[in-house]
Amino acid sequence: MIKYYSSLTQVIILGFVCFCCPGMYNALNGMGAGGQVDDTTGTNANVALYTTFAVFGLLGGGVNNILGPRFTIFLGGLTFALYSGSFLYYNHTHSPAFTIAAGAILGIGAGLLWAAQGAIMMAYPTENRKGTYIGLFWVIFNLGGVLGGLIPFGLNYHSTVGNVNDGTYIGFMVIQIIGAFLGLALAPPERVIKDDGTNVVVQPTPNVLREFLEVLKLFGNKWMLILTPAFFTTNFFYTYQFNVINGTLFNVRTRGLNSVLYWAAQMVGAFAFGYFMDSKRFGRRKRGILGLTVVFVGFTAVWLGGLFLQLQFTRSTTADHTINPHNTIDFKMSSIYTGPLFLYIFYGMLDAMFQTYCYWLMGTLTNDSTQLSRYAGYYKGVQSAGGAVAWRIDAVGTSFLAQFxxxxxxxxxxxxxxxxxxYKIAETSGCNEEGYEPRPLPKDDSVYASDEKA
Incomplete structure (x- = not known):
């Protein structure tokens, strides 16, 4: 029997919160242009979103340490519903101001939600199950993108041109509001019990000034600085994949189907890769080396394939409706659809593996949930700065090949x-950066038999 205060239960609840909120956002954004034919408003909204996300991602870890994950996630979740509603408004008014403003507000809320999420996902599992828990969360979260993609695919099945309909946006709003309130069901971190029967390590709640100073220290943390280029890159390619590939080449119903398959591939990639990162066959450092190698080789192979597709079209040819009227590739055109589809699937799978690896790597640095909350905020802040730059590059009309x-x-x-x-990875992490070492993990499988303790 799974107990409410067990770390597994809490990660599952968190997964369903993200299933409803960012999962639906991913489905909407994954269609390209927020489901619109003209990508200008959606692109500018994403520039605003990722700009504020970069700031509040950095601050989100501190806010989470002060407010706690329940209220941090609840407040962040509501902003996702506002963003979906702004496209419903845009469908009727074609006025971009509200959608762009909603994007900026969502950046604030997303920064809060993802900082709290990262802290929970990295701090609640025991050291030998962090990859598995990260993979499990990613499966539940991306199931939202899968089912969310089915909404526009089903509601727009008989439409091959135009924007998605009102029902699509209303459906997203309702699910996202439910997800925000589900965040209130999370338990306080200090009451959560890990698989080995120990409590989650939580430092005393700091005051606002002390927390702000701790966040600033991250800019002098050598491990965070080394990881900054990778963090910057982890969402950078979304603009290219969503707008250039899915939003440009395919009609509206096929974009919904592609979104389903993209997030489904993420589920497979995250779970399999997370399970591998917890493998008992290799030591933790060797798993880190192998994981980094797999991610690098995988990206190289997939983006090499992407080069062949990109050389077949340009921004000017897709803008010419005599050549490509209303984004013409349909899923029934098997002869020209199959290749881009599989490329898009592998793009999604590699994204999940990359982000799973980043979370796993940060989780090897410490077991202290307070510090991991700051790490998660730093990660999301830098990641969002990259996203803001990428969306702006597309917004100013940069050629598709240059973006690639x-x-x-x-x-x-x-x-x-x-x-x-x-190289720095040790077999066990200190609970904080002052050198405290936790007791060694058991070598047998007794660590998994903890339901009675919880």
Whole structure:
């Protein structure tokens, strides 16, 4: 029997919160242009979103340490519903101001939600189950993107042109509001019990000034600085994948189907990779080295395939409706649909593996949930700064090939730079950065048989 205060239960609840809130956002954003034919408003909204996200992602860890995860996630979750509602408004008015403002507000809320999420996901599991828990969370979370993609696919099945309909946006809003309130069901961190029967390590609640200073110290933390290029890159490619590939090449119903398959691939990639990162066959450092190698080789292979697709079209040819009227590729056109589809699936799978690896790597640095909350905030802040730059690059009309080259170059350069942190990995982490070492983990499987303790 799974107990409410067990770390597993709490991660599952968190997964369903993100299933409802960012999961639905991912489904909406994954269609390209927020489901609109003209991508200008959606792109500018994402620039505003990721700009504020970069700031409040950094501050989100501190806010979470002060307010606690329940209220931090609840407040953040409500902003996702506001953003979906802004596209419903745009469908009727074609006025972009509210949608762009809602994007900026969502950046604030997303920064809060994801900082709290990262702290829970990295601090609640025992050291030998962090990869598994991260993978489990990613499966539940991306199930939201899968089911969310089915909404526009089903509601727009008989439409091959135009924007998605009102029912799509209303459906997203309702689910996201439910998800925000579900965040209130999370238990206080100090009451959560890990799989080995110990409590989650939580430092005393700091005052606002002390917490702000602790966040600032991250800019002098050598491990965070080394990881900064990789963090910057982790969402950078979303603009290219969502707007250039899915939003440009496919009609509206096929974009919904592609979104389903993209997030489904993320579920598979995250769970399998997370399970591998907890493998007992190798020591933790060796798993770190192997994981980094798999991510690097995988990205190289997939983006090489992407180059062949990108060389077949440009921004000018897709804008010419005599050549490509209303984003014409439909899922029934198997001869031209299959190749781009599988490429898009592998893009999604590699994204999940990359982010799972980043969370796992941060989780090897400490077991202190307070510090991990700051790490998660730093990660999301830097990641969102990259997203803001990427969306702005697209907004100013940068050629598709140039966007592709920038993405591939960033991935190729940033992933190997993570190696010094991988080399630093020890078999067990201190509960804080002052050198406290927890008791050794048991070598048998008794660590998993903890339901009676919880």
């Amino acid at each position: 080259i920038v993405n591939w170059a960033l991935l190729t350069a940033s992933i190997p730079l993570m190696a010094p942190v991988v």
